Amino acid sequence: MAEEFGTVVIGAGIGGGTVVEELRDAGYAGSIALVGADPAAPYYRPDLSKKVMLEGSDPADSALRGEDWYSAHDVSTFFGTAVTAIDPASQTVTLGDDQQLTYGQAILATGSTPRTLDVPGAQLGNIHTLRDAGDAVAIRSQFGEGKKVAVIGGGWIGLEVAAAAKTHGCDVTVILHTDAPPLSSVLGTQLGEYFEELHRKNGVNFLKQADTTAFTGSDAVEAVETSAGSVPADLVVVGIGADPTTGPAASAGLTVDDGVVVDEHMRSSDGSILAIGDIANAQNVLRDERLRVEHWDNAVRQAAVAASTITGGSAVYDWQPYFYTDQFDLGMEYVGRGGPDDDVVIRGDKASDEFIVFWHRDGRVTAAMNVNVWDYGDELRALIGKEVPAARLADEQVSVGEL
Ligand SMILES: Cc1cc2nc3c(=O)[nH]c(=O)nc-3n(C[C@H](O)[C@H](O)[C@H](O)COP(=O)(O)OP(=O)(O)OC[C@H]3O[C@@H](n4cnc5c(N)ncnc54)[C@H](O)[C@@H]3O)c2cc1C
Structure with missing residues (x-):
């Protein structure tokens, strides 16, 4: 029953x-x-x-x-x-396990x-992807001085x-299938190069234009075979993106098109089923477009x-996308959604590793990123979509709040 x-x-x-x-x-x-x-109660996945990887913390400590x-x-x-x-x-x-639950509303x-x-x-x-606590613990357990890690x-x-692997003394190679710097499809070439340089100066190697063709080894992996040569590896982490998990939504016959299609109230094509988070291809009323955001x-x-x-209630999806990352000594936050071909305006000195970046198209700010400088979150968010000349964005004599 x-x-x-x-x-x-x-x-x-x-x-x-x-x-x-x-x-x-x-x-x-x-x-x-x-x-x-997942067998665990909800936890803070970032x-x-x-x-978990850097400090060896127990994922249970990250429970919501x-x-x-x-x-x-x-x-x-x-x-x-x-x-x-x-x-x-x-x-x-x-x-x-064949149990059945009935719902008035499903999310x-x-x-x-x-x-x-x-x-x-x-x-x-020793070939892993990284999504849940089990993956993180398994990957971390392989870190160690001189261990060969291919990402x-x-x-x-x-x-x-x-x-994280480099911080634990591993010998790390990032394998990229194109010649472009990492992250350039999101941040553009200039900022992609900045992240590549951050990693290189911390001792991470890059192998580019390298399509992975096979993994070799006896029981555990020993090498990644690529079109640009063989990379010895004791541990491989495959980080080539993720797809929305839409199996249950499809079983319900919901409209699925790059995620579950929902309106600004998160309602799917079936009025009693809502969808949120990574799987939601949702109508953003602020930007007047559909977005699916994995953050x-x-x-x-x-x-x-x-x-x-x-x-x-009457709440709607009406905010700019936001995310952050921490890598080595770099911490950054990014708000908005810039295109890789937008103009890039730097405020401050990139070489100091403390600066703000604006992405700029047709005279308007499309996205902003603060790198190792803090407390600008609300001000940068307020600038997205605003018409501000590039020279003014770069001018440190004008405070961010005045832009
Ligand atoms: C390693 C890692 C680092 C990240 N770092 C950052 C970061 O620094 N900043 C940032 O903004 N974002 C980060 N993210 C992304 C962020 O964690 C996700 O965007 C966020 O978790 C999405 O929340 P969600 O609820 O949509 O999905 P999730 O948090 O992934 O939860 C989905 C849950 O659904 C469960 N599930 C799947 N299928 C079924 C099913 N059929 N039945 C029952 N349960 C099911 C899964 O087991 C999972 O527990 C990171 C993600 C990962 C993996």
Whole structure:
């Protein structure tokens, strides 16, 4: 017999863990189920490539809430259990162990699934992707002085892992399939080069124009074979991006197009199912466009919108995307969404490693990034979309607040 709930949240990560809290904070009195494939209670995922890898912290220390929070707030948890199907006609969710839960409202927050490389040798040991606590602990356990680490891909996660491995004394090579600097598809060439240089000066090697063709070794991996040569490796981390985990949404027949298509209230094509976080391809009313954003801040804020929608509020998706990274001594925050071909305006001296970058198109600010300088968050956010001449953006005689 199916267990009945007012709201069933599918995916117990950052979005799922936050939305149950937002619902209770908003006074939602219905019964709530939180279902997650991960055996752990929701945790702060960005820590995996930072605190957990650098400081060896226990991922449990990054839990959003203690285990007892859920029972204390009358949230029934089903951790370590994946949802295999959703039937919107009967408003029923089926779990991997065949339990069934019915819902008045369902919220999908199933996050992303890392891409893997389907090449010979991919089944060898010590080849990892990084998404959950288990991955982070397994990767970290292989770090050590002189260990050879190959990171395939130069995105945010790949570079954070490279920095952590290097900090632990590993011999690190980042393998890129093009000649472009890492991150250049997001930040453009100039800032991509800055990140590449940050890593090079900390001793990270780069191998470019290198397509991975195979992994070799006996039980564990010993080398990555690429079109540009062989890279010896005791540990490989594949960081080539992730895809939205849309299996449960597709099983419900929801409209899926680069994620679950939702409106500004996070409602999907089925009025009783919402979607938030990495999987949501959502209508942003501030930018008047659809966005799918794979960052922590987005999952947390969309959770608040979904809770508002369910409790009869009017919150909408109306903010600029934001994210941050920490690599070696660099900490940065980025707000807005610049194109890789936008003009880049630097405020301050890049060589000092403390500066602000603006991306600029048609006279307007499209994005801003503060590198190792802090407390400009709200001011930079307010500038996105604003018409400001490039020379003024660069002029340090004009305070950021006056721009
Ligand atoms: C290593 C790492 C570092 C990161 N660092 C940063 C950073 O520095 N800054 C930043 O802004 N963002 C960062 N991110 C991205 C950020 O963590 C994600 O954008 C955020 O977690 C998305 O939240 P979510 O709720 O959509 O998905 P998630 O937090 O991924 O949660 C999804 C959950 O759904 C579960 N699930 C999937 N399928 C099912 C199913 N069928 N049934 C039940 N449960 C299911 C998963 O097990 C998972 O627990 C990082 C991500 C990773 C992996």
